Structures are given as structure tokens and as C-alpha cells.
Amino acid sequence: xxxxxxxxxxxxxxxxxxxxxxxxxxxxxxxxxxxxxxxxxxxxxxxxxxxxxxxxxxxxxxxxxxxxxxxxxxxxxxxxxxxxxxxxxxxxxxxxxxxxxxxxxxxxxxxxxxxxxxxxxxxxxxxxxxxxxxxxxxxxxxxxxxxxxxxxxxxxxxxxxxxxxxxxxxxxxxxxxxxxxxxxxxxxxxxxxxxxxxxxxxxxxxxxxxxxxxxxxxxxxxxxxxxxxxxxxxxxxxxxxxxxxxxxxxxxxxxxxxxxxxxxxxxxxxxxxxxxxxxxxxxxxxxxxxxxxxxxxxxxxxxxxxxxxxxxxxxxxxxxxxxxxxxxxxxxxxxxxxxxxxxxxxxxxxxxxxxxxxxxxxxxxxxxxxxxxxxxxxxxxxxxxxxxxxxxxxxxxxxxxxxxxxxxxxxxxxxxxxxxxxxxxxxxxxxxxxxxxxxxxxxxxxxxxxxxxxxxxxxxxxxxxxxxxxxxxxxxxxxxxxxxxxxxxxxxxxxxxxxxxxxxxxxxxxxxxxxxxxxxxxxxxxxxxxxxxxxxxxxxxxxxxxxxxxxxxxxxxxxxxxxxxxxxxxxxxxxxxxxxxxxxxxxxxxxxxxxxxxxxxxxxxxxxxxxxxxxxxxxxxxxxxxxxxxxxxxxxxxxxxxxxxxxxxxxxxxxxxxxxxxxxxxxxxxxxxxxxxxxxxxxxxxxxxxxxxxxxxxxxxxxxxxxxxxxxxxxxxxxxxxxxxxxxxxxxxxxxxxxxxxxxxxxxx
Numbered sequence: 001x002x003x004x005x006x007x008x009x010x011x012x013x014x015x016x017x018x019x020x021x022x023x024x025x026x027x028x029x030x031x032x033x034x035x036x037x038x039x040x041x042x043x044x045x046x047x048x049x050x051x052x053x054x055x056x057x058x059x060x061x062x063x064x065x066x067x068x069x070x071x072x073x074x075x076x077x078x079x080x081x082x083x084x085x086x087x088x089x090x091x092x093x094x095x096x097x098x099x100x101x102x103x104x105x106x107x108x109x110x111x112x113x114x115x116x117x118x119x120x121x122x123x124x125x126x127x128x129x130x131x132x133x134x135x136x137x138x139x140x141x142x143x144x145x146x147x148x149x150x151x152x153x154x155x156x157x158x159x160x161x162x163x164x165x166x167x168x169x170x171x172x173x174x175x176x177x178x179x180x181x182x183x184x185x186x187x188x189x190x191x192x193x194x195x196x197x198x199x200x201x202x203x204x205x206x207x208x209x210x211x212x213x214x215x216x217x218x219x220x221x222x223x224x225x226x227x228x229x230x231x232x233x234x235x236x237x238x239x240x241x242x243x244x245x246x247x248x249x250x251x252x253x254x255x256x257x258x259x260x261x262x263x264x265x266x267x268x269x270x271x272x273x274x275x276x277x278x279x280x281x282x283x284x285x286x287x288x289x290x291x292x293x294x295x296x297x298x299x300x301x302x303x304x305x306x307x308x309x310x311x312x313x314x315x316x317x318x319x320x321x322x323x324x325x326x327x328x329x330x331x332x333x334x335x336x337x338x339x340x341x342x343x344x345x346x347x348x349x350x351x352x353x354x355x356x357x358x359x360x361x362x363x364x365x366x367x368x369x370x371x372x373x374x375x376x377x378x379x380x381x382x383x384x385x386x387x388x389x390x391x392x393x394x395x396x397x398x399x400x401x402x403x404x405x406x407x408x409x410x411x412x413x414x415x416x417x418x419x420x421x422x423x424x425x426x427x428x429x430x431x432x433x434x435x436x437x438x439x440x441x442x443x444x445x446x447x448x449x450x451x452x453x454x455x456x457x458x459x460x461x462x463x464x465x466x467x468x469x470x471x472x473x474x475x476x477x478x479x480x481x482x483x484x485x486x487x488x489x490x491x492x493x494x495x496x497x498x499x500x501x502x503x504x505x506x507x508x509x510x511x512x513x514x515x516x517x518x519x520x521x522x523x524x525x526x527x528x529x530x531x532x533x534x535x536x537x538x539x540x541x542x543x544x545x546x547x548x549x550x551x552x553x554x555x556x557x558x559x560x561x562x563x564x565x566x567x568x569x570x571x572x573x574x575x576x577x578x579x580x581x582x583x584x585x586x587x588x589x590x591x592x593x594x595x596x597x598x599x600x601x602x603x604x605x606x607x608x609x610x611x612x613x614x615x616x617x618x619x620x621x622x623x624x625x626x627x628x629x630x631x632x633x634x635x636x637x638x639x640x641x642x643x644x645x646x647x648x649x650x651x652x653x654x655x656x657x658x659x660x661x662x663x664x665x666x667x668x669x670x671x672x673x674x675x676x677x678x679x680x681x682x683x684x685x686x687x688x689x690x691x692x693x694x695x696x697x698x699x700x701x702x703x704x705x706x707x708x709x710x711x712x713x714x715x716x717x718x719x720x721x722x723x724x725x726x727x728x729x730x731x732x733x734x735x736x737x738x739x740x741x742x743x744x745x746x747x748x749x
Contacts, residue, residue: 005455006035006575009049010112010431011635013440014176016041017577018049020432020455027456029053037576040448044180048635051644056432058641059705061415063427064461075425080463080471087424088475090407091127094380100128101350102379104366107386107411108134110638114333115437115451116428116465118516118536120384123469125513126478131349131378133361135391139295140336141357141732142304148340149601150311152593155326156442160184162290162324164283166197168310169221169296169738173205174630177292179443185209195286197279199224200296202629202696203689212279218624218694219614219739220269222302225309226608227269228280230260232316237284242318246589249600253312256609268614288324289314295628300738304731308604315597321588328591330447330548330581332540333439343603343731350376354733362733363392364725367401380407384465385428387637389418390702393723393735394677411468414640417704417718428465429458435533445585446555450577451534466524466533470517479514479521487522495565498523499542515539527572534572541568544580551581603731618693621741625675627719628699628737629654640703642715651701651716652685655744656694660686663746672745673697675722681747682717695742697722 004019017038023030032050036043066083067075078086091103105124108117124132147154159165159178165188172181188194189209196210199221207213216224232238233254243250266273283289291314297306319325338358339346347356351374352365361369366388370378381402389398395417402408402421410422419425428434432455441449458464463471473479483505490501502519506512516536524532542564545552549559557563557570570578589595633645642649653673655665665671668683673695682697690696702718719737727736 004033005453006037007432007452007455008038008112008438008450008577009045009052010055010110011048011052011638012111012176013438014041014179014181015112015438015440015450016045016049016179017450018045018052020052022456028057035576038450039446039577039579040179040443042180044183046176046182047632051639052432054641054644055639056430058639058643059707060413060640061706063412063414063419063425064459065427067425069423083424083426084468084471084475087407087409088472091380091382092476094406095128098379101130102377103127103129104361104369104378104381105129105132105384106134106366106381106388107384108132110135110385111636112438113385113431113436114439115435115533115536116469117384119466119469119520122478122514122517123382123472125510126473126476129382131356131361132359133363133366135363135386136335136358137360137733138363138392138735139298141338141360141362142298142729142734143293143307144336144338144358145340145732146304146307146311146601146604147336148338150308150315150598151328152340153328153591154336155320155328155588156444157290157292157326158288158324158444159290159292162188162286162288163193164195164197164286164289166283166289166291166314167206167210168199168225168291168293168306169298169300170292170294171200171202171204171206171296171630172292173209174632175294177294195282197283201691201694202626212275212282214269214271214276214279215691216269216271217691218626219301221297221300221306222309222608223265223611223614224269224271224276225306225313226257226260226611227262227265227276228283229309229312229316230257230262230265231277231280232284232313233257234262235281235284237281238316239318243316246318246320246596247315248594248596248598252600252602253605256605259609265611283313284317286317288322289317289319290324290326291319296626296738299628299735301736302607303729303734303736305604305607308601309608312599315599320597322585326588327444327583327585328588329442329444330544330551330583331439331441332449332537332544332580333441335439350374355731357732362728363388364728364733364735366392367394367397367725370401370404371397378405380405380409382409383418383422384411387412387416387418389421390416390637390718390720393720393727393737394725395718395720396678397725411465415706416637416640426468427462428468429462432456433458433462434464435531437537441580445583446579447551447581447583448577449571449580451531451537451571451574453529453531453575464533466516466520466536470520473514473517479517483511483518484521487518491522491526496561499561531572537571538568541565541571548581551583551587554582555579621676621743623659623693623695623742623744625673625722625740625742626694626696626738627723627740629696631698634698634700636700637703639700640705642703642705642713648685648698649715650683651698653682654685654687654690654696656690656692657686657688658692659690660684663744665746670747670749672747673717673722673742674745675724675740675742677724678722680717680721695744
């Protein structure tokens with residue numbers, strides 16, 4: 001009770017190390033501080049991590065028993081054996097009638113909640129599931145696909161050591177995206193030898209620190225980035241020698257960029273040509289440039305083409321494979337990897353024929369795949385640690401889709417908006433009541449992994465996700481004790497014998513798909529302190545050594561089988577996080593396809609060459625709404641208790657001072673916000689951060705919780721009640737949440 005417990009923040013991909021001191025009741029988080037022993041964050045934390053008691057102990061609708069929806073529509077508690085047997089029977093029955101591919105899997109882990117999701121592949125295999133998706137398909141698949149086409153391996157940016165940091169549709173001050181983000185931003189801003197360039201229609205906290213804020217018109221990022229790339233060519237600022245050695249498709253790209261009407265594109269973006277030129281020249285003369293893009297463009301018009309144009313800017317200037325530039329990372333997972341099929345090729349979803357990128361069906365077609373009479377439509381959904389009713393476009397349509405399914409199973413901690421639509425709800429521990437980890441491990445040159453140990457025990461009645469998956473697999477009779485006995489016997493002889501036996505089992509392709517549960521039931525019980533869930537990491541450690549042997553050796557683990565076992569032991573015992581691999585920057589080139597980058601993606605280059613005049617909906621829809629903005633007190637939907645917000649508790653609609661004055665609005669006045677999909681009343685916050693014609697609603701609001709008297713309370717507006725499914729990227733289907741045509745009407749007090 002009196003010891004600080006090491007763990008990690010779970011509110012963004014960085015998962016900064018924190019320490020928690022429990023209160024006298026053994027449940028409340030009395031104090032939270034940054035963990036100075038964490039190898040990446042080194043004691044850093046932002047304001048959001050300090051509010052995590054509201055996640056663990058807040059008013060959330062916490063679930064502590066399996067629930068089944070009764071004939072009257074209400075939920076009733078059932079025991080675990082009943083829940084598992086009934087769900088397994090219904091999944092089998094649906095599979096027999098329509099094929100296992102008619103059962104759709106969504107989720108697999110929210111922010112920092114990935115370890116349990118790694119076991120879902122076994123459940124999918126046991127019931128013949130083929131199609132899946134996750135929130136990554138809302139955001140990152142365009143970037144994944146472009147990266148695969150250009151490099152064959154995902155890359156990230158070494159912002160900490162860059163002379164120039166380029167942020168496109170990203171506000172790291174709130175969204176982070178790299179270790180110690182706020183500290184690093186301030187370090188760059190204070191250093192006269194370094195610069196920041198920000199492309200964002202909003203004057204964000206990051207933009208305020210920047211040397212160059214290109215405050216463009218919403219949705220015109222592709223024009224501005226094309227202009228910047230064209231300026232590089234026009235002014236002979238590209239690195240010809242570097243490109244000759246490291247790049248393919250250079251001449252095709254240069255031919256298109258020479259024809260870009262720079263002045264016209266800057267005018268479309270509504271940014272002064274001189275400012276764009278100055279920012280581009282500063283970037284070009286830098287010894288190192290690190291570039292990051294985020295949801296501001298990944299959920300906006302031309303999102304996939306923007307990902308391409310952004311990469312052209314730093315590739316033409318040779319910013320790969322050296323400190324302060326882009327690097328190809330190692331890792332214990334394959335997050336971000338895609339095969340990079342040309343457009344029109346590769347796997348597709350069964351009804352809409354949408355491209356499947358990195359194994360993920362586009363989120364904006366899920367309802368379309370269900371609400372049809374097509375024989376191959378999805379008939380059931382298994383949803384884990386995700387809230388698609390709230391987070392995906394057109395919430396009303398998603399509720400309609402779930403209601404049309406024969407079966408909806410939700411695994412989660414609380415009664416979420418999605419859980420309310422389920423037939424069965426299976427309660428899991430919180431992220432601080434179980435072993436957990438994140439696979440967002442993108443650090444370089446030292447990559448970091450953190451297996452988080454439980455901070456406090458889980459309440460009676462819940463089961464960790466690996467146990468849920470194991471029971472479902474066994475209920476499907478995909479695995480029995482006969483499958484475990486040989487592996488347990490080999491394990492009794494030692495880990496080396498176990499490894500050989502396990503490899504033998506993996507030779508059976510059907511059994512290989514069930515590997516997570518095989519490990520959980522055999523290796524898991526032998527791990528110390530109840531760390532059964534970490535069994536999957538044994539295979540991940542071995543795979544890491546196989547893929548990156550020199551990197552693991554440089555980190556001090558040795559070589560071969562001994563290195564894998566040493567790495568796994570370090571993961572198990574490293575309560576503050578550990579270094580898994582160590583690299584030289586030049587190692588990036590060994591990971592890229594043919595050791596080069598491909599500049600020419602013909603499909604996307606044609607778009608750059610033929611960009612049209614911008615659309616003008618200004619008569620009917622005079623505003624552009626960004627539906628979901630990260631702010632100081634927003635955190636997706638993971639903290640459901642609204643009391644954690646110390647500012648902007650109701651989630652105000654931000655509007656420019658000019659628009660507020662024109663409409664006669666003051667802070668707190670209510671307006672009716674209308675889009676093509678719906679409307680809502682919301683208070684306004686006039687601010688000089690916004691451009692005229694641009695609006696923003698925060699993410700993470702519109703959640704419904706139950707108060708002490710049993711009444712439901714909803715705080716703020718759920719942005720996706722106002723978004724549409726058909727407003728999406730033409731290449732990978734990511735939604736345009738940051739570009740929603742809208743209008744405002746004043747509301748009489």
C-alpha cells in the first residue's frame with residue numbers, strides 16, 4: 001500500500017512510464033508521478049496521466065459479471081460457463097449456416113491494451129473468422145499503404161534529434177506521438193539553430209511554438225504539400241546525389257512537380273507564397289528533417305495522397321537513415337506492415353469490395369457489409385476493447401447495423417455505447433488489474449517494450465482477455481488437453497526442449513493459428529507471479545531474434561535461442577520497461593525493399609498531376625467542422641467519467657472570433673450545429689485559434705454514464721452522430737472526420 005507501483009499511462013501511443021501510489025483502501029490512485037526509470041519517458045508525463053484514477057475508479061458503468069440480453073431487451077447476469085458455452089454454440093451455428101467468414105472481429109486492444117488482443121487470433125481461427133478491423137483502419141491505413149509502396153517497411157521520425165521538425169495535421173503538444181513530446185517541442189523552440197514547421201488550419205499549442213505556421217484552409221493540405229515539393233524542384237533544392245544512390249522513380253516525380261502551379265496552389269490553400277517558400281527553403285537547407293503526420297490529414301480530404309506528398313518532401317531532400325530523420329524500426333509486432341498491393345489488387349471485403357490494408361477492413365464500410373441482402377454479408381460481430389458505435393462514422397447507422405446482426409458479443413470493462421447494443425457482454429479487468437502491454441513500439445535507435453504488471457487485483461467476476469479466448473477456443477473443441485500434454489511434457493525438460501516441440505506443432509498450419517492459446521495453457525502457468533498472459537511474448541521474443549538478430553545482439557542479449565530466452569526473461573522482470581533492440585541509423589537501409597525508396601506511385605502521382613479546383617459548398621454549408629479534436633482534457637473514450645475534465649467540461653464548439661462576431665455569439669451561447677447527417681445543440685467557444693469558416697468539436701465526449709441514482713447522464717456531443725459513412729478516402733476508405741461540411745443556426749435563449 002505504501003510502495004510506488006511502476007506501470008504506464010494508457011491514454012496515447014507513447015505509454016509513458018508512470019508510478020502509482022495506492023490509497024488506504026487499496027483501490028484508489030492516491031498519487032501518480034512520472035517514472036524516472038522508464039527507458040523512453042524518463043520521468044516525463046503530461047497532465048492527462050495524472051487523471052487516471054477517473055479511469056480506474058470513476059463513474060464508468062463498470063461491469064463485473066457476464067451479461068446476456070433477455071427477451072425483454074434488458075440484460076441479466078449469467079455465470080461464465082453459461083456465457084462461454086452459449087456464445088460458442090451460437091458462433092458455431094452461424095458458422096455452419098453461413099461460414100465462419102460471416103463472423104466479423106473488431107478491436108483487439110485500445111490504447112495500451114494490446115496483450116489480450118494478441119490472443120484473439122486463436123478465437124478467430126477456432127470459429128473460422130476471416131475478416132477483422134480496428135481503430136487503426138480509421139486513421140493509419142493510408143499511411144501504411146503508402147509506406148509499403150514506397151519503402152516496404154514502415155518508418156517513423158526521429159523528432160528529438162531533428163534540426164527541422166515538420167508536423168502535418170498534427171499537434172504533438174496534445175497528441176504526442178514521440179517520447180517526452182512537450183519537452184522536446186520546447187527544446188526545439190528554444191534552440192535558434194532548430195526550427196518547427198506546422199501545417200494546420202488551427203493555431204494549436206504546437207503551432208504557437210513553431211517558426212513557420214502554415215495556417216491553411218481546411219482540406220487543402222495536398223495542394224500545399226505539392227507546392228512545397230514543387231518549390232524544392234523549381235529552386236534546385238533537392239539532393240540529387242542522394243536520390244541517385246537511394247531512390248527509384250525520380251524522373252517521373254520530377255516531371256510532375258515541374259508542372260505544379262505553385263502560386264495557384266498556395267492561393268487555394270490560402271497561405272502566402274512567400275511564407276511557403278521560406279518554410280520550404282528552411283527545410284531544404286537543414287542537415288536533418290523529421291516529419292510526422294496525424295489525424296488532421298489522415299481523416300481529411302485526399303488523405304492517402306497527402307501521406308504520399310508529405311513523404312515526397314522529405315525524400316527529395318534525403319532525410320532517411322541518419323540521426324534526426326526517418327528510420328525503419330524493429331518491434332515485437334507487425335503493426336503498420338502492409339504488402340503494398342497496387343490499387344485494385346490485393347484482398348477485398350466481401351460485399352463492398354473495399355481494399356483490406358494491413359489485414360484491416362475499412363471502418364466506413366462495416367455497416368455497408370452488414371445492411372444488405374448480399375449472401376456474403378457479416379452475420380455476427382465479436383467486439384473487443386473497442387467502441388465502434390461511438391468512434392466510427394455515422395453512429396446511428398452503426399447502431400442499425402449491430403441491431404441487424406444475429407449475434408453481437410462485446411468484451412470490455414464498462415457499459416459502453418457499443419456494449420449497450422450487444423447480445424452478450426463479457427467483463428474484463430481494467431488495464432491496471434492485469435498484465436498488459438502495448439505494441440506501439442517505434443523507438444529508435446533503442447526500441448523499448450514494457451510489460452506492465454498489475455497495480456491492484458481485479459474484482460471478482462471478471463476474466464482477462466487471454467482466459468476468455470482460451471475458454472472460447474476450448475468450447476469450440478479446437479484445442480483439448482490432448483494438445484497440451486506433449487508441450488507440457490517438453491516444457492518439463494526445459495525451455496529448449498519446449499521450443500523444439502512448439503516448432504513441431506507450428507508445422508501444422510491449423511494448430512499454428514491457435515498458438516496463442518497453446519502458449520497460454522502450457523507455458524503460461526509456469527511464468528512467475530501469475531503472468532500467464534505474457535506467454536505470447538515468448539513467441540514474440542523468438543520472432544524478434546529471428547527478424548532482427550544483430551539488433552537484439554547489440555542490445556546485449558547474445559545470439560540464437562539463448563538470446564530469445566534472455567530477451568523474454570528481461571521482458572518478464574523489467575517492471576519499468578526494457579530496451580529490446582539497439583540499432584545504427586544506417587540499419588534502416590537493410591530493412592527497406594531493395595535498400596531503396598520508390599518515389600513513383602503511379603496512381604497517386606496522377607492525382608498530384610491533376611488536382612482540381614477545390615469544391616465550394618459555401619452556400620449551403622458555409623463551415624467545415626473538424627469532428628473530434630484532441631484537447632487538454634480529452635482522451636478518446638477511455639476515461640468515461642466526465643468529472644476528470646478541469647476545463648471545457650461540456651465540450652464546446654470552437655469558432656473563430658470573426659464568425660462569432662458576425663453571428664452575434666459570445667462564449668457559452670448555444671447554437672444548432674447541422675451537417676448532412678444530423679444536428680445538435682452545443683455551446684460555443686469563440687477563439688483566435690480558429691480560421692474563419694472552421695469549427696471543431698472535441699473527441700471523447702457524448703459518452704453516457706449512470707449516476708448514483710441510476711439515471712443516465714450524457715455529457716457533450718458525440719461527434720459521429722454528425723458524420724457520414726460515404727465521406728471517405730477513395731483509396732483506403734479512411735473517414736473524413738476532419739472535413740465535415742456544416743452550418744450554424746443561433747438558438748434563442
